[in-house]
Amino acid sequence: MIKIANLSFSYNKETPVLTGIKLEFDRRSTAIIGQNGAGKTTFVKLLKGLLKADEGEILIHDHNVNRKTAAQLARTIGLVFQNPNDQIFKRTVLDEVMFGPLNIKMDKQTAKEKAIEALKMVELDGKLEMNPHDLSLSEKKLLCIASVVAMETDIIIFDEPTIAQDHGGKEKIRQIIQALKDKNKLVMTIIHDMDFVAENFERTIVFTEGKVLLDGDTRYVFSQKELLETACVEAPGITKLAERLGFKDTVITVEEFINLKQTCSPPR
Amino acid sequence: MKRIVVEGLKYKYPLADSLALNDVTFDIKQGEFIGIIGKNLAGKSTLCQALVGLVPHFYKGAYGGKVFVGGLEVKNHSIADISLKVGMVFQNPFTQVTGSKMTVYEEIAFGLENIGVPRSEIIERIDSVLNLLKIEQVKDHNPFDLSGGQMQRMAIASIIAMKPDILVLDEPTSQLDPAGSEEVFQAIQSLSKQGITVILAEHKMEKIAQYCDRVLLLNNGKVVDFDTPGKVFSREDLEEKGVTAPVYTRVCKALGVKKAGTDEYPVTLEEAERVLRGDGA
Numbered sequence: 001m002i003k004i005a006n007l008s009f010s011y012n013k014e015t016p017v018l019t020g021i022k023l024e025f026d027r028r029s030t031a032i033i034g035q036n037g038a039g040k041t042t043f044v045k046l047l048k049g050l051l052k053a054d055e056g057e058i059l060i061h062d063h064n065v066n067r068k069t070a071a072q073l074a075r076t077i078g079l080v081f082q083n084p085n086d087q088i089f090k091r092t093v094l095d096e097v098m099f100g101p102l103n104i105k106m107d108k109q110t111a112k113e114k115a116i117e118a119l120k121m122v123e124l125d126g127k128l129e130m131n132p133h134d135l136s137l138s139e140k141k142l143l144c145i146a147s148v149v150a151m152e153t154d155i156i157i158f159d160e161p162t163i164a165q166d167h168g169g170k171e172k173i174r175q176i177i178q179a180l181k182d183k184n185k186l187v188m189t190i191i192h193d194m195d196f197v198a199e200n201f202e203r204t205i206v207f208t209e210g211k212v213l214l215d216g217d218t219r220y221v222f223s224q225k226e227l228l229e230t231a232c233v234e235a236p237g238i239t240k241l242a243e244r245l246g247f248k249d250t251v252i253t254v255e256e257f258i259n260l261k262q263t264c265s266p267p268r
Numbered sequence: 269m270k271r272i273v274v275e276g277l278k279y280k281y282p283l284a285d286s287l288a289l290n291d292v293t294f295d296i297k298q299g300e301f302i303g304i305i306g307k308n309l310a311g312k313s314t315l316c317q318a319l320v321g322l323v324p325h326f327y328k329g330a331y332g333g334k335v336f337v338g339g340l341e342v343k344n345h346s347i348a349d350i351s352l353k354v355g356m357v358f359q360n361p362f363t364q365v366t367g368s369k370m371t372v373y374e375e376i377a378f379g380l381e382n383i384g385v386p387r388s389e390i391i392e393r394i395d396s397v398l399n400l401l402k403i404e405q406v407k408d409h410n411p412f413d414l415s416g417g418q419m420q421r422m423a424i425a426s427i428i429a430m431k432p433d434i435l436v437l438d439e440p441t442s443q444l445d446p447a448g449s450e451e452v453f454q455a456i457q458s459l460s461k462q463g464i465t466v467i468l469a470e471h472k473m474e475k476i477a478q479y480c481d482r483v484l485l486l487n488n489g490k491v492v493d494f495d496t497p498g499k500v501f502s503r504e505d506l507e508e509k510g511v512t513a514p515v516y517t518r519v520c521k522a523l524g525v526k527k528a529g530t531d532e533y534p535v536t537l538e539e540a541e542r543v544l545r546g547d548g549a
């Protein structure tokens with residue numbers, strides 16, 4: 001769906017931020033992890049056409065991003081910003097979520113339906129007339145997610161969706177990601193929460209200093225302890241515990257751990 | 269010595285229909301590292317802001333009860349007075365940026381200049397926090413031309429540079445990479461060992477379990493519990509309060525293994541490893 005060749009970018013022509021990125025994306029749900037300042041946000045802004053590459057090209061559905069209009073891109077690819085304050089600009093919660101659909105020329109009635117449906121998923125449908133700026137950070141984050149989900153783009157990118165979320169909030173986001181996967185959309189998520197990565201994404205890509213360090217099945221990526229360390233990331237807690245206890249295989253979920261433990265321990 | 273005393277604190281934001289804090293009472297001794305946990309909207313940020321005086325001085329609203337921080341009664345002192353004793357890192361680093369400084373370096377210097385720290389010491393302190401938070405390489409960036417994690421690191425650096433007696437941190441590592449998050453918790457722990465009193469609101473339960481001396485569990489503006497991580501995370505009603513225990517506690521609970529000779533489940537990686545090894549796997 002997306003093909004990236006030899007992509008390079010810098011903000012000021014002096015310090016390169018991304019260099020020689022080569023990646024392809026199919027419909028597998030994908031997590032992007034890596035140290036602060038590695039270039040993850042910059043990378044997805046390039047995909048969305050918000051920044052222009054110095055070198056290389058990005059093809060989305062075989063079309064060059066640079067030759068697509070902003071409107072065409074808006075219909076194909078949705079991005080939830082890391083900082084909700086960069087995204088929110090309407091006066092009410094409902095207007096905020098309707099803006100995207102209206103902008104891609106959905107009629108008003110459909111836009112409203114899509115907006116309310118998305119707001120239900122994040123449980124903000126009781127706050128339609130509230131000013132978004134009066135919401136808490138966790139709610140603002142969920143509002144921004146709803147705004148992008150309502151557009152029903154083929155590709156959806158979340159930049160650190162779980163910031164400020166409690167267990168319930170993460171569960172809502174997990175369900176949204178699952179629903180999008182079921183609709184056969186490409187979901188890409190930048191995230192620092194390794195447990196969430198292990199539980200939700202088939203593929204994981206590790207960025208470090210503007211390059212791709214590791215890319216593969218999430219389980220495989222979390223088995224690469226030394227490489228992960230060089231990118232300032234780590235395996236999930238349960239993976240670390242299993243390793244310390246000498247489990248041979250890389251365990252990435254609590255269920256796997258419990259199953260393994262129960263089958264190999266004598267009954268008590 | 270008690271550094272923070274909160275007695276029957278009740279608070280309602282203007283226009284809100286319910287109390288954000290409802291009869292909150294607790295005290296904290298010097299050098300303690302306290303975690304505040306609770307589901308979204310439980311009142312964690314409001315409590316943090318009540319410790320630095322933003323509640324009630326900035327937000328106004330209805331306020332009852334007493335809050336003493338470093339010997340000052342918050343209600344009777346200005347935010348400026350209180351800020352000499354207490355530093356706060358906000359939940360969203362973006363809201364903490366002054367917006368008037370051209371570089372990260374000047375941004376960190378701002379607070380220090382305000383309280384009249386001598387020039388040579390300002391330079392020393394800034395170099396030390398830039399190094400501690402690993403942001404030397406962006407010290408000449410505009411504060412808004414940073415990655416999210418770098419901005420959060422800058423926000424923590426600005427407050428630590430002020431060397432307050434009491435540190436209040438509201439989800440300070442939500443945008444940090446795992447290694448950075450670990451380093452920040454270690455740095456905060458070492459400050460607390462030097463006698464600085466720390467209060468930190470957080471959803472990362474594994475970190476709370478590993479680093480905090482005691483944990484304050486809030487729900488709907490009320491204190492549910494204030495005890496050691498082992499006690500709080502072993503509560504049977506934790507999920508009802510919207511909180512999930514650390515993953516290490518959850519597996520041990522599912523497997524039915526407690527810490528030897530106690531009624532508590534393990535809460536850290538090390539503790540879980542110890543009991544599960546004993547379990548004969």
Ligand SMILES: Nc1ncnc2c1ncn2[C@@H]1O[C@H](COP(=O)(O)OP(=O)(O)OP(=O)(O)O)[C@@H](O)[C@H]1O
Binds near residue numbers: 012040041082416417
């Ligand atoms: N507007 C900007 N102008 C100049 N440099 C920038 C700008 N935005 C980001 N940078 C720099 O580009 C690099 C990559 O930033 P980016 O935001 O892509 O990182 P990231 O991987 O998303 O990090 P984080 O995990 O902290 O969000 C960083 O070193 C950052 O300081």
Ligand SMILES: Nc1ncnc2c1ncn2[C@@H]1O[C@H](COP(=O)(O)OP(=O)(O)OP(=O)(O)O)[C@@H](O)[C@H]1O
Binds near residue numbers: 284288308309310311
């Ligand atoms: N500025 C404000 N004006 C009005 N009500 C507010 C304001 N800030 C918070 N509240 C309300 O006060 C209550 C407590 O919110 P608070 O932000 O303290 O919770 P929290 O535990 O920090 O949540 P989170 O985990 O989402 O950060 C909530 O009902 C919230 O809606």
Ligand SMILES: [Mg+2]
Binds near residue numbers: 040041082159416417
């Ligand atoms: Mg980023």
Ligand SMILES: [Mg+2]
Binds near residue numbers: 312313314359438
């Ligand atoms: Mg909060």
